[in-house]
Amino acid sequence: MSQHDALEAEPAAAGKHAPDELLTVGEMSRRTGVAPSALRFYEDLGLIASHRTGGNQRRYPRHMLRRVSLISVAKRLGIPLSDVQTAFENVPLDTTPSHEDWQRASRRWKRQLELRRLGIEQLERELTGCIGCGCLSMKACRLLNPDDELGEHGSGPQRL
Secondary structure, eight states: HHHHHHHHHHHHHHHHHTTTEEEEHHHHHHOOOOOHHHHHHHHTSSSSSSSETTTEEEEEETTTHHEEEEEEEEHTTEEEHHHHHHHHHHHSSSSSHHHHHHHHHHHHHHHHHHHHHHHHHHHHHHHHHHHHHHOOOOTOTTTTTTGGGGGOOSSSSOOO
């Protein structure tokens, strides 16, 4: 019997969990609130990883709970999964990540969020100006026609 099979066969004692305990798809879904189909999707993207039993069932290492929870937070905040992939790039999938692994990911993610915040603030300033302006001019509007790129093509509607 392998170590993983032994962990499956012996439930954790009253609130005690082994760091290398494996969770079923159902347990992972229940603990994180993420649908099993989403877990499979995240796995296909390489955001999380599982082990397979002899019966080809997925078992997730306990440390995947944190990854899935962070993915859920990102999703709720509208952060693209590609940004999450970038942030998790150097966080190991096959072993329990160290505190330093998570600190590096946190710093990387913070930089991404700062850039996103600056972009949103710029959009807010431009959008407020555009809505307040009322000009409806594709020639003059910096938001819909940055650097007046469409002005070279003559007057009238240019976009299809």
